[in-house]
Amino acid sequence: MHDDPVVRIVAKVLIPSIMLFAFYVQFHGDFGPGGGFQAGVIFASAFILHAIIFGLNRTRHVWAFRPNLAVLCVGVLLYGGTGILGMLGGGNFLNYNVLGDTPQAGQHLGILLVELGVGMSVAASMVMLFFAFAGRATHNRFLSSKERNDE
Amino acid sequence: MLLEINLITISFWTGSGLLILGLAALVAFARAIQGPTAFDRLLAINIIGTIAVLVVCLYGFFDxxxxxxxxxxxxxxxxxxxxxxxxxxxxxxxxxEEGSAASKSRENDDIWGNLND
Known part of the structure; x- marks a missing residue:
């Protein structure tokens, strides 16, 4: 599909815009509709558009499996780490009040970190899900060719 | 209950705008059902999506x-x-996939020719 100039140019314009919009939804979530989960899904949809137009192999070069896994794990750790940080400060798990000088500042920081962790994990898992589903045909062919070779 | 309150507070202009957009969506939906080829249906669904964008914008503006x-x-x-x-x-x-064996063979097919069969 990448040999079609219209689709390619539109995608080149749209993919950065979608990523920027994902960051807007992520960091503007306190004031408007949005949050970590939605931002993660929007961010992943940019990679899905790239994979649809330029092919899965090129997208795997842009965004490889290992960094994706790292982002997924760092997101979960950020979420859990913020919770543990609240415990270290003397509160319950995910108690934001102890993170800053005032409870308001602590809540601001805590919600930002937790939403960032959620966004990272969700984006990485959505990209991983799409890769798993879209690459299934190749995988099945690989398995069947392996069976033929074994026979 | 909430729905009734919303329906009452909707102004005349919002209501007529939503009605016109709904009629346009119905026309597009008829094409999606009727459409002889897959591309007609796809275009109709795309139009319905665009109308949904307009409905969201309109409702947000008037609200x-x-x-x-x-x-x-x-x-x-x-x-x-x-x-x-x-x-x-x-x-x-x-x-x-792009450029694999399966897609290469399909890539050479004339899709318009297939549809005219």
Whole structure:
């Protein structure tokens, strides 16, 4: 599909815009509709558009499996780490009040970190899900060719 | 209960705008059901998506909630991605592969010729 100039140019314009919009939804979530989960899904949809137009192999070069896994794990750790940080400060798990000088500042920081962790994990898992589903045909062919070779 | 309150507070202009957009969506939906080829149906569904964007914008404007524009923008992005995905699925039969053996053989097929059969 990448040999079609219209689709390619539109995608080149749209993919950065979608990523920027994902960051807007992520960091503007306190004031408007949005949050970590939605931002993660929007961010992943940019990679899905790239994979649809330029092919899965090129997208795997842009965004490889290992960094994706790292982002997924760092997101979960950020979420859990913020919770543990609240415990270290003397509160319950995910108690934001102890993170800053005032409870308001602590809540601001805590919600930002937790939403960032959620966004990272969700984006990485959505990209991983799409890769798993879209690459299934190749995988099945690989398995069947392996069976033929074994026979 | 909430729905009734919303229906009462909707102004004349919002109501007529939503009605016109709904009629346009119905026309597009008729084409989606009737459509002789897959491309007619796809175009009709794309039009319905665009009308949904307009409905969200219109309702947000008349309700005085500019945050609805964010949702409309997102809907426009996702609508484009969905259309491209379905088109690709019709053309190549897969979502992710490019240049593999299966898609190469399909790539050479004349898709318009297939449809005219």
């Amino acid at each position: 005085g909630r500019p945050a609805f524009l964010d949702i409309a923008l997102l809907y426009a992005f996702i609508n484009f991605i969905a259309t491209i995905a379905v088109l690709r699925f019709f053309r190549f039969g897969t979502l992710g």
